[in-house]
Amino acid sequence: MQSPVCLIDNDVDGKLYVKESALQILQKIEQPVVVVAVVGLYRTGKSYLMNRLAGQQTGFELGSTIESKTKGIWMWCVPHPTKAGTTLVLLDTEGLGDVDKGDSKHDTKIFCLAVLLSSTLVNNSQGTIDNKAIEELQYVTELTEYIKVKSSDDEDDIEFVKFFPSFIWVVRDFTLEQKIKGKSVTEDQYLEFALKLKSGNSRPVKEFNLPRECIRNYFPSRKCFTFPFPTTSEKVSRLESLDSADLSSEFLEVTDRFCKFIFDKSEIKKLKDGYIVTGRVLCQLVKTYVDTISSGQVPFLENAVLTVSVIENEAAVKEGLQVYQSGMEKLKDSFPLELRDVCAEHQRLSSIATQTFMGRSFKDSEGTYTKCLEEEMNKLFDGYLHQNEEASKKRCENLLTTLSAPMTEKLKKGFYAIAGGYVLFSQDLEDIVKKYKTQANKGVKAEDTLEEFLKQKSVDSNAILQADKKLTETERKIMEKREKAVLLAQEINTKEQKQRQLEEKMEAERKSNEERMRQMKEKMDEEIKLQREEAERAMDSKLREQAALLEKGFNEKADRMTKDIEDFKRKNKEAEKKSDKLFKKVIENMNKRHDETVNLMMRQHSVQMKTIMSIKK
Numbered sequence: 209m210q211s212p213v214c215l216i217d218n219d220v221d222g223k224l225y226v227k228e229s230a231l232q233i234l235q236k237i238e239q240p241v242v243v244v245a246v247v248g249l250y251r252t253g254k255s256y257l258m259n260r261l262a263g264q265q266t267g268f269e270l271g272s273t274i275e276s277k278t279k280g281i282w283m284w285c286v287p288h289p290t291k292a293g294t295t296l297v298l299l300d301t302e303g304l305g306d307v308d309k310g311d312s313k314h315d316t317k318i319f320c321l322a323v324l325l326s327s328t329l330v331n332n333s334q335g336t337i338d339n340k341a342i343e344e345l346q347y348v349t350e351l352t353e354y355i356k357v358k359s360s361d362d363e364d365d366i367e368f369v370k371f372f373p374s375f376i377w378v379v380r381d382f383t384l385e386q387k388i389k390g391k392s393v394t395e396d397q398y399l400e401f402a403l404k405l406k407s408g409n410s411r412p413v414k415e416f417n418l419p420r421e422c423i424r425n426y427f428p429s430r431k432c433f434t435f436p437f438p439t440t441s442e443k444v445s446r447l448e449s450l451d452s453a454d455l456s457s458e459f460l461e462v463t464d465r466f467c468k469f470i471f472d473k474s475e476i477k478k479l480k481d482g483y484i485v486t487g488r489v490l491c492q493l494v495k496t497y498v499d500t501i502s503s504g505q506v507p508f509l510e511n512a513v514l515t516v517s518v519i520e521n522e523a524a525v526k527e528g529l530q531v532y533q534s535g536m537e538k539l540k541d542s543f544p545l546e547l548r549d550v551c552a553e554h555q556r557l558s559s560i561a562t563q564t565f566m567g568r569s570f571k572d573s574e575g576t577y578t579k580c581l582e583e584e585m586n587k588l589f590d591g592y593l594h595q596n597e598e599a600s601k602k603r604c605e606n607l608l609t610t611l612s613a614p615m616t617e618k619l620k621k622g623f624y625a626i627a628g629g630y631v632l633f634s635q636d637l638e639d640i641v642k643k644y645k646t647q648a649n650k651g652v653k654a655e656d657t658l659e660e661f662l663k664q665k666s667v668d669s670n671a672i673l674q675a676d677k678k679l680t681e682t683e684r685k686i687m688e689k690r691e692k693a694v695l696l697a698q699e700i701n702t703k704e705q706k707q708r709q710l711e712e713k714m715e716a717e718r719k720s721n722e723e724r725m726r727q728m729k730e731k732m733d734e735e736i737k738l739q740r741e742e743a744e745r746a747m748d749s750k751l752r753e754q755a756a757l758l759e760k761g762f763n764e765k766a767d768r769m770t771k772d773i774e775d776f777k778r779k780n781k782e783a784e785k786k787s788d789k790l791f792k793k794v795i796e797n798m799n800k801r802h803d804e805t806v807n808l809m810m811r812q813h814s815v816q817m818k819t820i821m822s823i824k825k
Contacts, residue, residue: 209233212268212300215283216321216498224317224502226495230283234494237295237487240476242288245281245299245322245373248332249344257332257378258300260467262286268300281321285487290471295487299325304347317501319347320354324497324507325490326373327477328470329427334380337402337432339416348422354501358510368426369746370480371509374473375427378466382434399432405762424756428749431473433466435459479513482738483570492516517571525581528565532557532585536592544600544651547593547709551716554589559723561585566731573787575794578728582801600651607647608661611640619668627678630669630687637665652709655702662698666691696823703820707813714809721802728798732791739787743780747773 215230244261246254255268262268262284279302288294301322304315323329333341357367377399386393388401403420406413423430438459452460477485485493496515500507535557539550565581572578615636618624624633644650644658673679673687750773757766 209285212282212284212298214280215299215494216281218280218314222314224280224321224498226498231491231495233283233285234297234487234491237285237490239293239295239486240484241285241295241297241487241490242291242328242474243297243299243326243373243477243485243490244328244330244470244474245301245326246330246332247301247304247319247322248330248378249304249334254303254330254332255300257330257463257466258284258298260463261296261298261470263289268298281318288471291476294476297487297490304344316347316350316354320351320501320507321497323351323372324355324509325477325494328376328474329373330376330378332378332380336382336384337377337379337399342402342419342423345419345423348426349419351422351426354506356506356508358508369428369749370742372426374429374431374475375423376431376433376466376469379432379434381437383436386434395432395434396430398434399430400756403430405757405760405765407761424753428753431469433462433469435462435466478742479516479570480510480742481571481735482742483513489516489520492519514571521569521572521577524565524568525577525584527568528561528581529584529588531564532561533588535560536588540592540595543596544603544649544653545596547596547652547712550593550596551712554592555716555720555723558585558720559727562724562727566727570735573790573794575728575797578794579797579801582724582798596651597653600653601657604644604650604653604657607650608640608644608657611643612661612665615640624672625675627676630673630676630679633669633672634687637662637669652705655698655705659695659698659702662695666695700820700823703816703823707816707820710809710813710816714806714813717802717805717809721798724798725795728795732794736784736787736791739784743776747776747780750776 213230213233214227216224217227219225244258246258248254258268259266263286268282268284281302282300284298284300286296286298288296299322301318304319331345333344335341351368355368357371386395386398388397393401403423405417405420436456436458438455477490479485479489493512493516496512497507500512535553539545539553562581565578569577615633618636624630641658641662650657669691670688673684673691676684679687750769754766754769754773757763757769
């Protein structure tokens with residue numbers, strides 16, 4: 209993208225809606241995305257930082273008057289400067305606290321969307337992080353009113369940690385010395401000091417602690433940057449047009465540190481259980497969240513994930529089938545082929561298609577979409593087998609027509625209607641069969657078509673045999689028996705070919721199932737691993753927060769957290785057991801479908817074998 213576009217706008221009634229043109233941009237991004245959103249009061253210079261992250265001097269509009277310039281949420285997608293194969297999505301939100309908006313809840317909705325969509329949330333403020341600055345971030349105390357993890361009431365702060373972004377507080381025009389009680393401190397220590405809780409249970413203390421507790425609980429990963437004045441006051445309004453020489457070296461140094469931190473430390477956006485978000489998935493999330501909030505409802509994070517999973521899983525099935533079908537269409541150009549060659553390519557393409565599907569699918573915990581892909585590929589495979597048979601039949605018929613053309617001409621001219629004509633006819637027929645069998649690439653219907661051809665020619669053969677006056681009655685009966693034996697032998701050849709082909713199909717099914725099982729197990733292991741890593745991160749953040757509370761003497765709060773942590777551990781174990789149980793059920797169902805298919809083939813094999821044995825007798 210050469211410049212930012214509006215992602216979320218306000219209609220004439222102030223209602224939020226998504227710009228279709230922006231969604232189309234996201235829809236085309238197949239790469240994982242790092243999403244950085246900036247929030248803060250209007251006229252605090254948020255857009256300047258976002259332009260620097262995009263590697264540009266201009267882009268997001270900077271205001272030079274007292275009115276807010278950015279409206280809604282604007283988006284800029286650029287290649288990530290340090291993470292190959294990743295897109296950096298920058299979201300610049302409209303300034304909070306603009307008195308002209310009218311809707312008192314509008315800012316909260318914008319703030320919630322920034323939290324929901326980002327993997328890193330940057331809060332931009334001016335001056336210092338004092339009580340006023342924290343109170344201005346009141347929206348954080350309203351998050352649980354506007355965002356729910358699940359539709360049930362059974363949730364706590366630790367659940368939000370799984371969904372919420374990391375948090376960076378940027379303080380612009382910072383003029384104070386970074387000292388606490390006369391001792392120099394880091395920017396991060398300055399932030400933690402500002403978020404320090406007060407002891408007591410009085411109403412003023414609770415009101416003081418509430419926003420701080422929310423920030424500490426919802427955003428355990430926190431970072432702070434303090435920016436000095438960028439330049440002289442008369443030049444600030446032209447910040448985007450100033451050269452580096454016109455800007456303070458200290459300001460540039462902090463800007464560079466800020467950008468480097470974002471590039472190196474901001475993580476790829478993920479959904480619950482560690483599922484990586486691409487631009488395409490982000491597109492669905494934007495639409496789901498905005499539609500829900502605009503309708504006056506509260507977005508349930510797990511419901512949003514399920515909605516996206518349905519869309520992605522359906523698309524994953526379609527994508528897998530396209531991979532399989534395009535490969536088989538290329539193979540079709542080479543029809544007719546031997547069954548083993550068609551089966552080998554079917555196995556190869558099935559494996560690639562399943563891999564493609566699993567690379568995009570998620571939360572297919574009951575294997576519904578895996579089964580759908582498997583069944584649709586099998587239907588397509590049956591169709592291609594039929595087309596291969598038809599191509600083989602056509603080639604064999606054309607071949608026999610060509611080889612028997614001289615015989616057909618002789619029959620028309622009555623060449624065999626003489627004494628000894630039967631022997632001549634039989635010799636010509638044997639020559640046709642020999643030449644036919646030496647021909648390559650006849651395919652799966654070679655024996656079937658030959659059997660049908662010999663049956664057709666037996667009518668001519670019998671007529672010539674009966675009319676041949678050179679033969680005695682005894683010789684005629686011997687010839688009839690010989691002819692029946694030839695037809696019977698060909699019938700056996702045909703059935704034995706079908707038997708071999710059925711065995712090849714059974715072997716192909718066995719190998720395909722083994723590969724599906726291997727891929728499914730890999731997928732399950734990866735999902736459980738991501739689930740554990742996510743739980744460990746959330747647990748680690750809570751343990752750090754608990755340790756900080758104990759260090760500051762908030763024993764009662766720390767004790768309450770102990771119960772929350774134990775509940776969290778229990779829920780994680782239950783979730784892991786549930787996932788394991790579902791995965792085992794999926795594997796069991798896959799094996800069951802495989803067994804049913806193989807058993808059907810085995811029954812067909814048994815019937816064919818009995819038929820062959822009865823014919824030979």
